[in-house]
Every structure is written in structure tokens, then in C-alpha cells.
Amino acid sequence: MVADIRGVPHSERSKRIEDSIAEVRMTEWIDKRVGKFSKGMKQRVVIASALLSDPDILLLDEPTNGLDPRGMNEVREIVKSLKSKDRLIFMSSHLLSEVSDLCDDVAIIDHGKLLAYDTLQNVTAKFSGGENVIEVGLIKPIDEGTLTKSVSKVPGILSAERADSKGLRLKFAGGPESQERILAELVKLGIGVVSFRPASSQLEDVYLNLIKETL
Amino acid sequence: MTEAPSSTRHTVPGSVTQVAIVTKYTFLDYFRSRRFYILLLITLLIGALLTALVGYYRPEAFVTAVLGFYSGWWGTSTNFVVVLSGIFFGGDAISGEFQNKTGYYSVPNPIRRSSIYVGKWLAAFIASSVILLVFTAITVANGTFYFGPNVPYQFAESLAFAWFYLVAVLGFTFFFSSLFKSTSYSILVTAILFLFAFTLIQTLVAGLVKVEPWFILTYGSDIIGNVLQATYPPHVSTNTGFGPPGTRGLTTYNVTIPTGLAIIAVYFVVTAVLGLLLFERKEFN
Numbered sequence: 001m002v003a004d005i006r007g008v009p010h011s012e013r014s015k016r017i018e019d020s021i022a023e024v025r026m027t028e029w030i031d032k033r034v035g036k037f038s039k040g041m042k043q044r045v046v047i048a049s050a051l052l053s054d055p056d057i058l059l060l061d062e063p064t065n066g067l068d069p070r071g072m073n074e075v076r077e078i079v080k081s082l083k084s085k086d087r088l089i090f091m092s093s094h095l096l097s098e099v100s101d102l103c104d105d106v107a108i109i110d111h112g113k114l115l116a117y118d119t120l121q122n123v124t125a126k127f128s129g130g131e132n133v134i135e136v137g138l139i140k141p142i143d144e145g146t147l148t149k150s151v152s153k154v155p156g157i158l159s160a161e162r163a164d165s166k167g168l169r170l171k172f173a174g175g176p177e178s179q180e181r182i183l184a185e186l187v188k189l190g191i192g193v194v195s196f197r198p199a200s201s202q203l204e205d206v207y208l209n210l211i212k213e214t215l
Numbered sequence: 216m217t218e219a220p221s222s223t224r225h226t227v228p229g230s231v232t233q234v235a236i237v238t239k240y241t242f243l244d245y246f247r248s249r250r251f252y253i254l255l256l257i258t259l260l261i262g263a264l265l266t267a268l269v270g271y272y273r274p275e276a277f278v279t280a281v282l283g284f285y286s287g288w289w290g291t292s293t294n295f296v297v298v299l300s301g302i303f304f305g306g307d308a309i310s311g312e313f314q315n316k317t318g319y320y321s322v323p324n325p326i327r328r329s330s331i332y333v334g335k336w337l338a339a340f341i342a343s344s345v346i347l348l349v350f351t352a353i354t355v356a357n358g359t360f361y362f363g364p365n366v367p368y369q370f371a372e373s374l375a376f377a378w379f380y381l382v383a384v385l386g387f388t389f390f391f392s393s394l395f396k397s398t399s400y401s402i403l404v405t406a407i408l409f410l411f412a413f414t415l416i417q418t419l420v421a422g423l424v425k426v427e428p429w430f431i432l433t434y435g436s437d438i439i440g441n442v443l444q445a446t447y448p449p450h451v452s453t454n455t456g457f458g459p460p461g462t463r464g465l466t467t468y469n470v471t472i473p474t475g476l477a478i479i480a481v482y483f484v485v486t487a488v489l490g491l492l493l494f495e496r497k498e499f500n
Contacts, residue, residue: 046320
């Protein structure tokens with residue numbers, strides 16, 4: 001029915017259905033009843049139905065809303081894989097960590113007013129006073145001396161603090177070039193860097209700062 | 216969730232085509248469902264029971280005049296079959312979209328909600344018509360057995376009225392189906408209204424308050440049975456009471472054909488529009 005409603009020609013129907021189901025990784029469930037699926041799987045079926053007409057643009061309205069953590073993860077992975085196939089995806093979400101994880105560009109809207117719109121990096125840089133935050137994962141804990149005397153002294157880093165026993169939270173100024181330099185320097189220090197990514201809470205901080213003015 | 220149409224790939228069909236698509240698939244859904252066969256079984260049971268009773272007891276009212284037969288058979292049972300069809304196919308047609316979350320698969324598509332509503336309504340109408348057709352066939356078969364193949368023209372009129380009544384009943388059940396998000400509520404409310412409340416109000420209003428119950432749908436549907444009577448019953452009649460002389464009797468109103476048709480039409484138009492508006496505005500959450 002969905003293929004008919006979307007105007008998918010009869011000759012292409014079977015292939016489009018199989019392709020769409022494959023895109024949301026549901027091929028092994030293709031002949032099962034939807035009623036028995038988990039919420040995450042149902043959401044994937046809905047996304048598959050949107051993919052039937054092979055759209056260039058997808059609008060996802062809170063795609064992980066109401067899902068358990070497993071369902072959320074399933075849907076996020078699907079969205080990531082859709083991104084990689086040259087599609088423009090508009091996604092609305094209240095989960096800012098999810099937005100940080102999935103989106104390249106962000107728009108912050110409060111009470112119908114557009115407060116910010118730019119790349120994720122520019123928005124966080126612009127509205128956090130030029131400071132960016134990076135979370136660094138380490139293979140082992142580092143001592144206080146290494147943190148204050150080596151890590152904090154890396155050019156570009158404004159401040160460094162422990163996030164947890166094997167994690168650091170670094171504030172730095174600048175864009176992607178600065179990030180690259182800092183990463184290279186940290187690797188040179190031999191402190192066991194295993195991950196390096198923008199802080200998931202940074203967008204939340206920006207959002208809270210922005211809406212403070214509208215309250 | 217939805218996507219902008221891609222003009223270079225597929226053209227989304229027009230609303231009329233989409234109505235036909237929804238009708239086709241919803242009817243197929245009904246046709247594969249247990250409820251269709253349960254209602255068919257109930258209809259066949261009613262037919263079988265009437266066939267057995269009339270065949271065994273040969274009641275005078277049934278076997279002496281052809282109009283009497285159709286009046287006794289069709290006039291007394293059709294309304295029940297129509298109402299049951301409305302409840303079975305219309306009771307949860309819209310509320311089911313909310314309760315069972317099936318709306319998450321239909322509404323995000325590039326289709327107007329009105330197309331979904333109309334498509335579902337048409338599917339329910341076709342499914343109900345199949346049931347009504349089965350009951351019509353049983354009635355005509357029995358009538359032919361007792362009186363030969365001469366079916367009175369009044370039966371054709373009554374059949375047309377019954378179909379028109381079905382239209383209004385489905386409009387009404389779809390309205391309640393749009394009003395509630397719970398299938399149990401929508402089915403229960405429509406069943407109570409049609410099977411008990413309307414009849415009770417009609418009797419009380421006419422008999423005690425002595426006001427013509429022109430605002431009750433079931434009153435309008437009386438034309439289905441009335442038209443099968445040898446002489447169309449008078450608009451108002453008062454029976455003398457069982458008490459002492461001078462006691463006021465029970466007033467009975469018999470709806471005229473134009474009034475009955477008007478009541479049915481107004482009920483359909485008002486409830487269909489309201490139901491559609493409700494469905495258009497209801498949020499899935």
C-alpha cells in the first residue's frame with residue numbers, strides 16, 4: 001500500500017521494497033508480521049517506507065522518541081548509514097547528545113524563533129565564547145604531573161581537566177586545524193589516546209546559554 | 216517522518232487515486248480479517264434462523280401476502296444487520312490507527328488524512344455492502360420460495376433505504392471512531408447508542424413527551440420497514456391506554472419517507488464532516 005501511495009511503479013516495487021528493507025537492516029525479518037516487532041524495529045520499518053521512493057531529502061521528526069536505549073541505538077545507526085548515501089536528512093530532536101552524534105549542521109529553535117544555524121562546530125565555537133571542548137579517552141589513567149605539565153601546555157589548549165579516571169576534558173580555541181594539531185601533540189606525548197571527539201554536552205551548554213536570553 | 220517528493224523519480228498519485236489505493240488495501244484487510252467472517256456467520260445465522268422458523272411455524276403474517284413476508288423478514292432484521300456492519304467495520308476504523316499505532320505507517324506518507332479517512336470509509340461501506348447483499352440474497356431466496364420470483368417494488372425501495380441508512384451509520388461510527396483513541400470506547404459507545412440508547416430515547420420522546428423524534432437516526436431508519444407495509448402507516452397515531460376510559464394512550468410517530476431520508480442524510484453529512492475534522496486535527500502521541 002505504501003509503495004502504491006508513493007507512486008512506486010509496479011515493475012520496480014519488489015526491488016525497491018527489498019532495497020529499502022535492506023537499508024534499514026531488516027532483510028531477515030521481511031516476511032514477519034510488524035505487530036511482533038520491537039519499537040526500534042517498527043521505527044526502522046517506518047524509515048524503510050519513507051525510503052521506498054528513494055528520496056533525496058528525508059525529514060525525521062524525533063526518530064528515537066519513545067524508544068528504549070537499544071531501539072535508539074538501532075535507529076541512530078540507520079540514520080548514520082543513510083547519511084553516507086548522499087541524502088539530505090533533516091532531523092528534529094530534543095536529545096542534544098544525539099544531535100551532536102548524528103548531525104553536521106544544527107539549527108536551534110526556541111518558541112518558533114531561529115536562534116542559531118550553522119555547522120555543529122561553528123555553532124559550538126561561536127556560542128561558547130570561542131572555546132571548544134574535546135573529550136579524550138585514554139588507555140590508562142595519567143598522573144597529575146603529566147596533566148598539568150604536559151597536556152595543559154600543549155599549544156592551543158586553554159584548560160585541561162579530568163573527566164573520569166581514563167578521560168580528559170580539554171578546552172581549546174580554534175577550529176578543525178587546532179584540533180588536528182592538538183591530537184597530534186597528545187599522541188606525541190604517548191599518554192595512550194584511544195578516542196578524541198567533541199564533547200557531547202557542549203551543544204547542550206550552547207543551547208542553555210542561548211535560551212537563557214529568551215526566558 | 217516523511218520526505219519531500221522527488222520529481223525526477225516517482226510521481227505521487229493524486230488524492231482520488233490514493234483514496235482508491237487505501238480503499239483497496241483496507242478492504243483486503245477486512246476481507247482477510249476474522250471480523251468479516253464472524254459478521255458473515257452472524258448474518259447467515261440470522262438468515263438460517265428466520266428460514267427455519269418461518270419454514271416450520273409458517274406464521275400467517277409471513278406466508279399469506281408477499282409484502283407481509285418482506286415486511287416481517289426484511290423490515291424487522293435489516294436495521295440490525297446494518298448497525299452490526301457499521302459497528303464491526305466502522306467502530307475502530309480510525310481509533311485503531313491511534314491505539315494500534317498503525318497510523319505511524321500511514322500518516323507519514325505523502326497522503327492527505329482526508330484521503331485515508333475517505334478510503335477507509337469506502338472500504339467499510341463495501342465490506343458492509345457485501346454483508347447486506349448476503350442478507351438480501353437470503354431474503355429474496357426465501358421470498359421466491361414462498362411467493363415466486365415476483366419481488367415487490369417496495370422491497371427495492373426498502374433495499375435502497377437500507378443502503379442509504381448504512382451510509383449514515385458508517386458516517387456516525389467513523390465520527391465516534393475519530394473521537395476516541397481507544398478502540399474499545401469507540402466500539403462500545405456506538406454499539407450502546409445504536410442498540411439501546413437511540414431506541415430508548417425514541418420511545419420516551421414519542422410516547423411520553425409526545426414530540427416527534429426527528430433528531431434520532433434510528434427514527435429516520437424506520438422508513439426501511441414502513442415502506443414494506445401494504446399501507447404506509449399514518450404519521451401520528453395514538454393508542455388508547457390500558458387504564459380506565461379517558462386515560463391518555465401511547466403516541467406513535469411514523470416517519471414519512473422525505474423526513475426519514477432527510478434525517479439519514481443530515482446525520483451522514485454532519486458526522487462525516489465532524490469525524491474528518493477530528494481526524495485531521497488529532498495528534499499521534
